[in-house]
Amino acid sequence: MPLALLLLATSCSESGEQTVPDKPGQTAVLGRTPVGFSAYARRGVSRAGYAGVLDLTQLEQTEANKGGFGVFAYYTDLKRYDQTYIPNFMYNQGVFKSGANWAYSPVMYWPNESGASAQSDDEDKVSFFAYAPFVRHSSAASGSVSDATYGITGFSRNSTVGDPIVKYIASFDPAKSVDLCWGVCAGTTWAKYQGTTNQTMTAGLPWLDVEHPQGIDQKMTFTFKHALSQLNVQVDADPDIAAHDESAAIADGTKVYVRSISFTGIATHGALNLNNTVADKPLWLDYSGTTDLPYGQSVTVHDGRRDGREGASGAEATNELPQGLNPQIVQNSTTTTGVTAALQNLFNGAAETTPVYVIPTGEKMTVTIVYDVETENPALSGYISDGVNHGVSVENKITKDITWSGATGLEAGKNYTLKLHLGLNSVKFDAAVAEWDDSAINGNGWLPHNIATDPPVGLNLGTSLTMAMSGGSGTPQTITATTKPAGENVYWSNTDDGVATIAQAVSPARAGFRAGTRSGEIGPCNSVTITPVAAGTTIVTARTAYGSAQCVVTVTDESTEDVTITLNKTETTIYAGEDGDYSGSKETLTATTTPSGKTVTWVSSNTAAATVNASGVVTGKNAGVTYITATSPSGKSATCTVTVVPSVLTLDKTTLALTAGNDATLNSTLTPSDTRPVTWTSDNTGVATVSNGSVHAVASGTARITASIPGGGTATCVVTVSGSKASVTTPPTGKTSLTYNNSDQALLNSDGVAENGTMWYATGNSTPSGWSGTIPTGKNAGTYKVWYKAKGNTGYDDSDVAGPIEVTIAPKPASISFAQGSVSKTTADGAFTNTLTNTGDGTVTYGIVNSGSGVQINGSTGQITSLGSTAGTATVTATVTPDANHSYASTTATYTITVTVDSNVQVNSPSINGWGSGGSVDGSADKHL
Numbered sequence: 001m002p003l004a005l006l007l008l009a010t011s012c013s014e015s016g017e018q019t020v021p022d023k024p025g026q027t028a029v030l031g032r033t034p035v036g037f038s039a040y041a042r043r044g045v046s047r048a049g050y051a052g053v054l055d056l057t058q059l060e061q062t063e064a065n066k067g068g069f070g071v072f073a074y075y076t077d078l079k080r081y082d083q084t085y086i087p088n089f090m091y092n093q094g095v096f097k098s099g100a101n102w103a104y105s106p107v108m109y110w111p112n113e114s115g116a117s118a119q120s121d122d123e124d125k126v127s128f129f130a131y132a133p134f135v136r137h138s139s140a141a142s143g144s145v146s147d148a149t150y151g152i153t154g155f156s157r158n159s160t161v162g163d164p165i166v167k168y169i170a171s172f173d174p175a176k177s178v179d180l181c182w183g184v185c186a187g188t189t190w191a192k193y194q195g196t197t198n199q200t201m202t203a204g205l206p207w208l209d210v211e212h213p214q215g216i217d218q219k220m221t222f223t224f225k226h227a228l229s230q231l232n233v234q235v236d237a238d239p240d241i242a243a244h245d246e247s248a249a250i251a252d253g254t255k256v257y258v259r260s261i262s263f264t265g266i267a268t269h270g271a272l273n274l275n276n277t278v279a280d281k282p283l284w285l286d287y288s289g290t291t292d293l294p295y296g297q298s299v300t301v302h303d304g305r306r307d308g309r310e311g312a313s314g315a316e317a318t319n320e321l322p323q324g325l326n327p328q329i330v331q332n333s334t335t336t337t338g339v340t341a342a343l344q345n346l347f348n349g350a351a352e353t354t355p356v357y358v359i360p361t362g363e364k365m366t367v368t369i370v371y372d373v374e375t376e377n378p379a380l381s382g383y384i385s386d387g388v389n390h391g392v393s394v395e396n397k398i399t400k401d402i403t404w405s406g407a408t409g410l411e412a413g414k415n416y417t418l419k420l421h422l423g424l425n426s427v428k429f430d431a432a433v434a435e436w437d438d439s440a441i442n443g444n445g446w447l448p449h450n451i452a453t454d455p456p457v458g459l460n461l462g463t464s465l466t467m468a469m470s471g472g473s474g475t476p477q478t479i480t481a482t483t484k485p486a487g488e489n490v491y492w493s494n495t496d497d498g499v500a501t502i503a504q505a506v507s508p509a510r511a512g513f514r515a516g517t518r519s520g521e522i523g524p525c526n527s528v529t530i531t532p533v534a535a536g537t538t539i540v541t542a543r544t545a546y547g548s549a550q551c552v553v554t555v556t557d558e559s560t561e562d563v564t565i566t567l568n569k570t571e572t573t574i575y576a577g578e579d580g581d582y583s584g585s586k587e588t589l590t591a592t593t594t595p596s597g598k599t600v601t602w603v604s605s606n607t608a609a610a611t612v613n614a615s616g617v618v619t620g621k622n623a624g625v626t627y628i629t630a631t632s633p634s635g636k637s638a639t640c641t642v643t644v645v646p647s648v649l650t651l652d653k654t655t656l657a658l659t660a661g662n663d664a665t666l667n668s669t670l671t672p673s674d675t676r677p678v679t680w681t682s683d684n685t686g687v688a689t690v691s692n693g694s695v696h697a698v699a700s701g702t703a704r705i706t707a708s709i710p711g712g713g714t715a716t717c718v719v720t721v722s723g724s725k726a727s728v729t730t731p732p733t734g735k736t737s738l739t740y741n742n743s744d745q746a747l748l749n750s751d752g753v754a755e756n757g758t759m760w761y762a763t764g765n766s767t768p769s770g771w772s773g774t775i776p777t778g779k780n781a782g783t784y785k786v787w788y789k790a791k792g793n794t795g796y797d798d799s800d801v802a803g804p805i806e807v808t809i810a811p812k813p814a815s816i817s818f819a820q821g822s823v824s825k826t827t828a829d830g831a832f833t834n835t836l837t838n839t840g841d842g843t844v845t846y847g848i849v850n851s852g853s854g855v856q857i858n859g860s861t862g863q864i865t866s867l868g869s870t871a872g873t874a875t876v877t878a879t880v881t882p883d884a885n886h887s888y889a890s891t892t893a894t895y896t897i898t899v900t901v902d903s904n905v906q907v908n909s910p911s912i913n914g915w916g917s918g919g920s921v922d923g924s925a926d927k928h929l
Contacts, residue, residue, distance in 0.1 A: 081127040502528040
């Protein structure tokens, strides 16, 4: 169920002269209708600094105690709201519970126009957007939240057009995982202030284009809804039996450690647009607040393993940072238990069922988990693979798509539980989804839709009662309370027992349930009997855990003279001042009786806001509204509505920059000016202290200086302190004549010399990265840029970054050559290789030039695979492609192969028999065949 808060437009009496503001949103002491806030909340919200869901009593706390809710409002004159406006009416206005009322400062009034060109106020439009819990930004111009790394971290700028957005960062640490809610309206139709046409609001959307409501009977009800999902992930070890058995443990001598887990379907950074365009659906944008929330991205939670091994997963330096996993299930020491047969919370050591808050992206969830199973080595009894001893370690990586009861992805306002049973060979998954459960805090889930027609407490005798006396006695009456939810305990109180008394009339309902009585109350009981005692006015209040109702009881005495009464004012505004006698915090009301001179009695309906004494002097205590009633001896009464607002306290600076050891003075201004004391505090005295507005800078950092006055006015200045800088007195120098030698080589000759700090170094082409107190090294040939600075000791800031120093590691000279410059072979010789010597790491290819003899070669190995069949000469070439770490004087080597025909080859000669006739040869003459 959602949380409901009521944005109440209260109206004041229009009798008598009034001071009307001359422009919309003007602060005024007297105005027609102030924009007031009231709250009726049953669903909890939480705030940065509080983990989990908070109940109403925590939401009602002051800003210092991390309570309240925030409002953005846009005044658009006669036009409808669109994204071309800026929040010119209210910008992140904090609203806090003060006594029985919700209060803020300065008070803003519904648009009031005057002059010949004024148009109907009834048609001027204001759009309201709300979120909870409230977080104050350090600068309205930047919209930032100082030092926030989780929870609400920023807002849209107050000088920029567009919808209001709230920036949010989730945390995998349950102690820092906080809720975020946004406000929508309940559907309603009401009458406008002057017009005859009603206005209708759409349920589930913001309050857009609200025109001046007719009166206090209309309530702008913000229903706060959770914008996040609750995700609870639990892990245990599984012995890989066919079905998971939670009672079965893994074997002794085996340990399971989680290394990392990744999720798609959630996001940890986003901006919530408070102008949601689909009813009851949060509108999430990317963290800059400009585009849709990106899909398909993975959110990874890493462990803190210190074993020095990453195996197939990659570099240890980036993958083994502790980022949210329960330290008991990771191998960050040799004493951690790892994953056991008992379910444990995956996230940072919280209780098993403690969830974290994540931003739902609407896409399906895919989970990838990497974990180690480490067992004893049978050959080394008792030894476990823990990064020190020897054993067997198996890295497992499992990816699984998770289906949540048919939904495509996580939804805001729901709780998701994922159980991972990690086995030696597999992972079993259990997944469940449920509605967000606030019932443990908020009872049976009743939610009012309109406090005017569906109040938490109703009285059968109404809100006013006149009782007559004659001869010193009168007839008692019974007043009965009805409650929402039904059957709630009711506690009763009375402001003046001298006028009428109350006594328990009906036995307690649900005795002992909820909180007990407070001072001056009776009950719990559903009804009390009111007995008149003397003429005057008293207020009877019925209270439950969810709200209260008052009945103003006027007792008249028919045996006395009939006296009428009027007051000099029917409404007024004063400033809160607690119990101090400060200018503006008091006002004297004057009662006129007919006949004149009669003594009257005074009563305040809300003494937490203001009190009144027997002379009609009203003293403002806390922001809120009260009704001051004067009653004549005959019981006639008159009432003045008193609005109490905080005084406005401002400082001459909202930001201040100082160097450690220096001082500055902050000056406060109080409106209206009076003599009340200003209290000064610093939220970080290690950075800056303050006394009577004098700020002393102690050490580097940020501190928030707050000035406060009795009655609740506060003002803040953010002080940024920079320390004296350390310095480099002797810069380091780079090495020269470095040549690649296949080893890491220091790039600097020696450390530089630092004053008030130590030397630190980094490398990088355009910007430095990887700062360290160790001189950087280089291995491969190339040019390195080394940056340096003095890292300040305690109380000193780092020096400015200097450099870069360019250091070159030259390539190592290399060469290639064949063992023989020339080779003689016959056609009968087989395959052979002329050995090539390569003193570098370049890649060599081989070839044949002018292969007239038919010689053939393997281009990769240089082996001569065939010498051909005819005599001839061939040139063999070897060409190297140099690597970056070597330099070749020549990239080519050659040798010559001379091929001859083998001499043992037999040649057949033709027969000379039969040359000539007669069987003889005449050697003196040529014979021809």
